[in-house]
Amino acid sequence: MADRYLRFTGTAPGRFLTRRLGLPQPEPLRRWSPEHPALPGPLLHLTAGKSGLDLAPVLARTGLTAGTGSPAAVVLDATEVRDVGALAEVHAALHPVVRSVAGSGRVVVLGAPLDADDHHQAAAQQALEGFTRSLGKEIGRGRTVNLVRLTDPAAAESTLRFLLSPKSAYVSGQVIEVGPAAPDADAPAVGALGVAVDPDRPLAGRTALVTGAARGIGEAVAETLARDGARVVVLDVPQAEADARRVAERLGGTALALDITAADAGRRMAEALPDGLDVLVHNAGVTRDRRLVNMPAERWSPVLEVNLASVLRSTDELLAAGTLKRGGRIVATASIAGIAGNAGQTNYGASKAGVVGLVRSLAPRALAEHGVTVNAVAPGFIETRMTAAVPLFIREAGRRMNSLAQGGLPADVAETTAWLAHPASGAVNGQVVRVCGQSLLGA
Numbered sequence: 001m002a003d004r005y006l007r008f009t010g011t012a013p014g015r016f017l018t019r020r021l022g023l024p025q026p027e028p029l030r031r032w033s034p035e036h037p038a039l040p041g042p043l044l045h046l047t048a049g050k051s052g053l054d055l056a057p058v059l060a061r062t063g064l065t066a067g068t069g070s071p072a073a074v075v076l077d078a079t080e081v082r083d084v085g086a087l088a089e090v091h092a093a094l095h096p097v098v099r100s101v102a103g104s105g106r107v108v109v110l111g112a113p114l115d116a117d118d119h120h121q122a123a124a125q126q127a128l129e130g131f132t133r134s135l136g137k138e139i140g141r142g143r144t145v146n147l148v149r150l151t152d153p154a155a156a157e158s159t160l161r162f163l164l165s166p167k168s169a170y171v172s173g174q175v176i177e178v179g180p181a182a183p184d185a186d187a188p189a190v191g192a193l194g195v196a197v198d199p200d201r202p203l204a205g206r207t208a209l210v211t212g213a214a215r216g217i218g219e220a221v222a223e224t225l226a227r228d229g230a231r232v233v234v235l236d237v238p239q240a241e242a243d244a245r246r247v248a249e250r251l252g253g254t255a256l257a258l259d260i261t262a263a264d265a266g267r268r269m270a271e272a273l274p275d276g277l278d279v280l281v282h283n284a285g286v287t288r289d290r291r292l293v294n295m296p297a298e299r300w301s302p303v304l305e306v307n308l309a310s311v312l313r314s315t316d317e318l319l320a321a322g323t324l325k326r327g328g329r330i331v332a333t334a335s336i337a338g339i340a341g342n343a344g345q346t347n348y349g350a351s352k353a354g355v356v357g358l359v360r361s362l363a364p365r366a367l368a369e370h371g372v373t374v375n376a377v378a379p380g381f382i383e384t385r386m387t388a389a390v391p392l393f394i395r396e397a398g399r400r401m402n403s404l405a406q407g408g409l410p411a412d413v414a415e416t417t418a419w420l421a422h423p424a425s426g427a428v429n430g431q432v433v434r435v436c437g438q439s440l441l442g443a
Contacts, residue, residue: 003383003399006406026405027142029169030104032415038063039166041072041102048078048089053110058153062164071097073106073164078128079150081111082121090131098135104142107135108163111149113177125149129175136173136438137403144172144404144438155181155427162419170412172403173438179427202422204229207277209269211235211260212284214243216384217333220410221281224418226251230279233272235260260284260310266317276325279421280318282311282332282355287386289344300347307351312358319370326371329421332359333413334378334432340441352378356432363430373429375420380436383407402437 008014009025018025030039043064045055055077064073074097078090094107101107109132114122128147136145146163150156156178162168163176198204208225212218214236222232232253236244241257248255256272258265285307288299311332318324337345338352355376363374381387381398387407390398399407413435419425420433 003406005396005399024400024405026400027103027140029142029404029406030166031169031409031411032166036166039072039102039105039164041070041105042067043164044071044074044097046074046076046093046097048076048093049080049086051077051080053077053079053153055110055153058157058160061157062161064164070100070102071105072102073108074098074101075108075110075160075164077110079110079112081124081128082118083124084120084127087124087127087131090128094135098139101139101143104166104169105144106164106168107139107143107145108160109145109147111147113149113151132175133173133438137440139403142169142404144168146172147175148178149175150178152178152180152427155179158419158422158424159428162415167415167419169415170404170408170435170437171416171433174433176428176431176433179429181427198229201229202424203279203418206279206423207231207233207273207275208279208281208421209233209235209256209273209277210281210283213281214240214247216386217379217382217410217413218281218283219247220414221283221417222247222251222253224411224414225279225281225421226253228418228422230421235269236284260314261305265310266314266321269314270318270321270323273323277318277323277328278325279329279331280315280324281417281421282315282330284310285333285351287345287348289348291344292346295347303347304351304354307348308354308358311355315358315362319366319372324370324372327423327426328370328372329425330366330372330374331417331420332374332376334359334376336378336380336434336436336439336441339378339432339434340439359432360430367429373420373426375428375430376432377413377416377420378432378434378436379408379413380434380439381407382413382435383409401441402439404437406437408435408437 006026009018111125111128114125132145132147208230210218210222213222213234226232232251234244234248235256238257244255288303332355334355335352337349341349359374359376366372366374416435
């Protein structure tokens with residue numbers, strides 16, 4: 001459903017009226033397209049204090065260059081901020097330039113992991129999180145602000161390329177931990193056949209399976225992974241087989257009609273993938289909303305079974321069978337309802353919080369034992385057929401109660417999933433990234 005309020009505020013009368021009434025004034029977001037793959041404008045690289053990081057080679061590959069005029073993006077290296085006094089340098093660096101950042105621009109603050117042996121450093125670095133989230137809520141004009149904690153700029157290249165591009169339009173106020181280079185760190189440069197990987201098709205030669213992919217967010221994820229070169233297996237329930245086949249045919253992939261709650265679902269997935277799997281996206285989900293006092297067991301159980309139990313079972317079976325290859329990626333779909341809670345969704349919130357627990361527990365073991373990363377995306381209000389059916393005033397509240405004052409698109413979730421699935425994202429593990437425009441609840 002079209003966001004008529006967003007369109008109205010883009011007109012002269014709309015801007016005048018909403019400004020006089022103090023209403024939100026969302027700015028149309030600049031999203032990725034083949035015609036506009038990069039943000040227009042220069043990159044401004046700043047430093048708070050001294051830094052030993054060599055960011056120049058990585059920043060040079062973001063598609064942005066230094067120049068004059070309103071910056072499309074600002075990167076502030078605050079990795080050497082180690083005490084309260086040094087936080088003044090963060091203020092001194094950003095205070096003069098924030099207003100000049102272009103609409104739909106990016107601010108990325110680089111921090112360091114918290115030092116368990118130095119509580120002054122830990123306090124100062126944790127302060128960057130509060131600073132970043134607060135700036136994200138006030139910067140306006142469709143601009144985003146995120147914090148990346150890192151030690152090795154090379155390991156963070158895919159993350160910085162994503163955050164400094166139109167692909168991250170609806171990701172703001174997030175804190176992303178990037179670990180050391182993963183064992184498959186050479187994957188971006190050399191593919192499975194020993195040839196250089198095309199940066200525009202990083203998933204070429206790789207196979208991705210997306211559950212619940214016949215429509216909505218799952219379809220958008222399948223489209224984006226196929227755009228990036230993956231051979232996509234479109235999995236959905238037998239009742240949606242016709243839609244799944246249409247999506248698969250359009251993307252040059254294959255369809256798999258399967259009830260993921262079936263006891264043999266994991267085995268059947270493995271049998272359908274005799275050559276193995278590189279990317280597993282757990283997107284399938286259902287809702288059966290009702291307040292707990294009015295929720296019978298038959299509304300509780302299906303949600304937990306589809307959204308959580310099936311994810312656990314199939315992941316365990318595909319890992320145990322060796323179907324997921326080394327260097328593989330698992331991306332599960334959580335939700336801000338699982339982080340902040342939502343009235344009428346105790347079942348859904350429980351299932352999605354369970355996904356967060358799965359990611360945090362499994363990620364280090366899956367990487368150590370199988371060479372596979374495990375992450376999650378947590379969508380907020382995304383414009384789908386499901387949200388279009390929400391009552392008007394609730395729908396409008398969902399759209400406006402975030403720092404960007406508008407709903408996201410399925411493509412926003414898909415782009416975030418594609419970043420986590422990227423061969424160069426092996427240092428991103430155990431992360432739950434909210435795709436919610438920095439929701440004012442739970443973010």
